[in-house]
Amino acid sequence: MDKQRRKFLKVAGATALAGISAPAVVKLTSSPAIASSGHDAATGHEAPGDAHKAAPHGAEEAPKGVRLGLVVDMRKFYGKPELLDKAIAACNKVHNVPQIDNKKSEIKWVWKAPFENVFPEHSSSHSSKIRKENDFLVMCNHCDEPPCVRVCPTQATYRLPNGIVAMDFHRCIGCRFCMMGCPYGARSFNWENPRPYIKEYNPDFPSRMRGVVEKCNFCGERIALGKEPACLEAVKESGAIVFGDLNDPGSEICEVLDKENTIQRKPSLGTKPSVFYIV
Amino acid sequence: MIEKVFKGNSRYWMWLAFLSAFVAVGAICYIRQYLFGLGLTGMGRDLSWGLYISQFTFLVGVAAGGLMLVLPYYIHNYKVFGRLTILGEFLAISAIIMCLMFIMADIGQPLRGLNMMLHPTPNSMLFWDMVVLLGYLGLNVICAWVILTAERKQVKPPKWVYFFVYLSIPFAVSIHTVTAMLYCGLPGRHFWLSAITAPRFLASAFAAGPALIVIACLVMKRVANFDAGKEAISKLTTIIMYAALINAFFVLLEFFVGYYSNIPGHKHSLEYLFFGLEHHGVVYNNLVPFMWSSVLLCFGGLGLFAYMKIRKVQTDLWVGIGCAMIFTALWLDKGLGFVLGGLVVNPMHEIVEYYPTANEIGITVGIWATGFLLVTLMYKIAVDVEHEVEA
Numbered sequence: 001m002d003k004q005r006r007k008f009l010k011v012a013g014a015t016a017l018a019g020i021s022a023p024a025v026v027k028l029t030s031s032p033a034i035a036s037s038g039h040d041a042a043t044g045h046e047a048p049g050d051a052h053k054a055a056p057h058g059a060e061e062a063p064k065g066v067r068l069g070l071v072v073d074m075r076k077f078y079g080k081p082e083l084l085d086k087a088i089a090a091c092n093k094v095h096n097v098p099q100i101d102n103k104k105s106e107i108k109w110v111w112k113a114p115f116e117n118v119f120p121e122h123s124s125s126h127s128s129k130i131r132k133e134n135d136f137l138v139m140c141n142h143c144d145e146p147p148c149v150r151v152c153p154t155q156a157t158y159r160l161p162n163g164i165v166a167m168d169f170h171r172c173i174g175c176r177f178c179m180m181g182c183p184y185g186a187r188s189f190n191w192e193n194p195r196p197y198i199k200e201y202n203p204d205f206p207s208r209m210r211g212v213v214e215k216c217n218f219c220g221e222r223i224a225l226g227k228e229p230a231c232l233e234a235v236k237e238s239g240a241i242v243f244g245d246l247n248d249p250g251s252e253i254c255e256v257l258d259k260e261n262t263i264q265r266k267p268s269l270g271t272k273p274s275v276f277y278i279v
Numbered sequence: 280m281i282e283k284v285f286k287g288n289s290r291y292w293m294w295l296a297f298l299s300a301f302v303a304v305g306a307i308c309y310i311r312q313y314l315f316g317l318g319l320t321g322m323g324r325d326l327s328w329g330l331y332i333s334q335f336t337f338l339v340g341v342a343a344g345g346l347m348l349v350l351p352y353y354i355h356n357y358k359v360f361g362r363l364t365i366l367g368e369f370l371a372i373s374a375i376i377m378c379l380m381f382i383m384a385d386i387g388q389p390l391r392g393l394n395m396m397l398h399p400t401p402n403s404m405l406f407w408d409m410v411v412l413l414g415y416l417g418l419n420v421i422c423a424w425v426i427l428t429a430e431r432k433q434v435k436p437p438k439w440v441y442f443f444v445y446l447s448i449p450f451a452v453s454i455h456t457v458t459a460m461l462y463c464g465l466p467g468r469h470f471w472l473s474a475i476t477a478p479r480f481l482a483s484a485f486a487a488g489p490a491l492i493v494i495a496c497l498v499m500k501r502v503a504n505f506d507a508g509k510e511a512i513s514k515l516t517t518i519i520m521y522a523a524l525i526n527a528f529f530v531l532l533e534f535f536v537g538y539y540s541n542i543p544g545h546k547h548s549l550e551y552l553f554f555g556l557e558h559h560g561v562v563y564n565n566l567v568p569f570m571w572s573s574v575l576l577c578f579g580g581l582g583l584f585a586y587m588k589i590r591k592v593q594t595d596l597w598v599g600i601g602c603a604m605i606f607t608a609l610w611l612d613k614g615l616g617f618v619l620g621g622l623v624v625n626p627m628h629e630i631v632e633y634y635p636t637a638n639e640i641g642i643t644v645g646i647w648a649t650g651f652l653l654v655t656l657m658y659k660i661a662v663d664v665e666h667e668v669e670a
Contacts, residue, residue: 103323103324103325104318104322104323104324104325105318105323105324106324107324108324113627116628117627117628117629118627120627120628138627147465147466150402150403151402151403151404151405151464151465152400152403153395153400153403153405153406153409154391154394154395154397154398154400155398155400156394156398171391171394171398172387172388172391173386173387173388173389173391173392173394173395174317174386174387174388174391175382175385175386175387175405176327176328176385176387177403177405177461179327180327180328180465180468181465181466182467182626183465183466183467183468183626184467184626184627185324185325185625185626185627188324189317189324189327189387190316190387191316191317191318191320191322191323191324192315192316192317192318193316210316210317210318210387211316211317211386211387211388212387212388213387266467269466269467270466271466
């Protein structure tokens, strides 16, 4: 009797273990998983880097595919904090961003902060008045080499072929490893149920539940409908935000980048941000 | 063999009841957190890992520490540790179960935990950490159980189990290496971005794990009539001394790199931990007393051991005190300072100090109590089997 039970438990245990681990083994060995991790190669985003290696002094091979980017022309925002607030409010409204009045639990997609916080490695011991007196627009950089995507254990955050770093709120387990990986503080975690803090609910975009991470999504859902990012649309008349394909030499954003002197946040970390600033 | 945990004297049951009380408190606190969310903790947007992850990190080390018993016995045939290897394996099992509990306490959507396996992601170090932790857990369960069963039947363990014993040795190293890689591969986290993180973790693990085992042996000598032997304890204290010294050496190297290079990012965390970090006229220093306690306890423990070695005296009480000092020092260093120190400067270069909430501490204490409960039950089995064989 005792022996039989023991045998049964052994077999049952082994079967359960095999059952639990089977999906992982299947996933790891099947080709779709490999294909999804090879996103970059498929869409040609690795190409510029490779070209560098091959011909360091020659002309760069034109990168293929779309890489969305954004330029913040801070000159248009100087002295107009209400313009910044307008852009921020538009994003909050469109994305059901809860307004939690508590620094510990707050959720931020697009927000404003002093220069020394946004560009700590560009700070100088004697900065200009304009820098001291104005806040700067902050959002996810949608990096070409996103550390958050690299560290996420469930692929709940991932890079779309057009360069957007997106989130799957339903897959996220809330480990917050992406918040550790992000060197820009762009990510927020829902420390409690966010829904009571949504002022005006927008039924076109999902609200989130507690226990998941969220961040700016470059308005991926609006771009799919042919619209512009909400922050851009809100300040459209000022021309302070330019959005477009960084890989298309004829795009408006590339014209601006060719003409103006821009900086990126923490470029030394090799994340290759897609958000540029004219300061 | 499991039936052995149901027979014990009143002291044994009182100890279990004492631990169960803390387990119950932890369970209630966890239910509260489960229903409300992680907002009940002291963690926040700027400091999004706290006590849970730091305890996890420390306990991975305790689990890996069992290696210091397994390696000398199985590789170098150091017979003196023969009675102790099983304790190292059982400690590893409990420590890893505690680790998994801390992870479950820390994640925002615990019911989605299996997503780690349903969507395996080889580029995430957390995925590999899960793989090696579950692997090490499985190996220790197999090795401990098979070898203990063989001992009980007074036969030699089957040959095949040695394959798993030898495999568990690189696994012990790997669990703490991969845990270090969770931290040391993150851009923009200067304090963690150090290649010495993994060796430093291993050094402190090889001191903290054996220190806990020595304390357990000394306790069991008094209450369970289990004598590990003077030579084994003496050898273990030597191992603890070397490992703790190497850990201290590595910490000092971090100081050199930070202060000699004079790069602010490399100094901030050390300043915050040991001297207080000044920012916009405010000094942030809530961990300074803990870190200096760690320094004093570490060198105090080392001094105590050195004195006992030189004068060739070894009393159980003082060995126990020395081990407790070093264990506490390493807990303060890794279970508190490493994680919280690395997070004090957020990516926006703001300073945020962390204070755990009562609920969070309740869960933490509850998980520690669960670990001690598991260790007690498993050591009870090991010691009773030993007594059965002797009788």
